[in-house]
Amino acid sequence: MEEEELQALREKLLARRRELLTQGDLSVDPNRPTPVEHADEDEQPLNEMNQVIASKRNRARVDELRKIEAALQRMAADPEEFGLCLDCDEPIPVRRLELMPWATLCVPCQTKRSGPRRDGRRRHLRDFDD
Template sequence: MSNKQMNDIKKALEAKRDELLTSTGDREEILIEHAAEEFDRLQQQLNREVAIRNLDRGSTLLKQVQAALSRMEEETFGICLRCDEAIPERRLKALPWAAYCVPCQEFIDRQRAAGAVDDDEAGDMAA
């Protein structure tokens, strides 16, 4: 991968990180509690659940993005954490924070779907 391509990906990662870091507006919805009408109460409960779910998804992604940026600093970016093969450029362009090549990601997803491994264990396996 050329320096320019690497730079483009780095910019994309940093933009994504900033976007995730600034999207904490969702948190305010979690704090809104008081509502007179029952309907409003239910609506807010729903909003809160959605907001919490979004936060979970956002913080997982944020971790992946930050991990990708630190791999860039360590110059191990683009190397699959499981098999040490280069992750195809096409995949990195589509998913700059990808930590695994496609076959390894599929393997991990299958393990995770089967309940055999969680995120942390996947990290240990790679280390």
């Protein structure tokens, strides 16, 4: 991958990471008690729901941060290999990397990995025909 493109993606990753980290509630406020996961008392279901939503959002954010860190590490460790599809070794299109700089697969390989469901269904239909 071109040094310039790599640099642009690295900046994108760093900016996104900064954004995720400054969104707030990732770090634990030391003045607040740790929320209890299993409160036996029947208290404020709405509050509980909000906590679940918040923790789901946090999980998605932590997940993305992890992908960003991994991408930055790959970039640092092996800049020449960065942007190559893990499955077919073809360069992942820059347009895809601009949207998802942490992508490790090209679109066809990604689809191949996540799409065996339809085949099973088709087989079932054919069985039915016979």
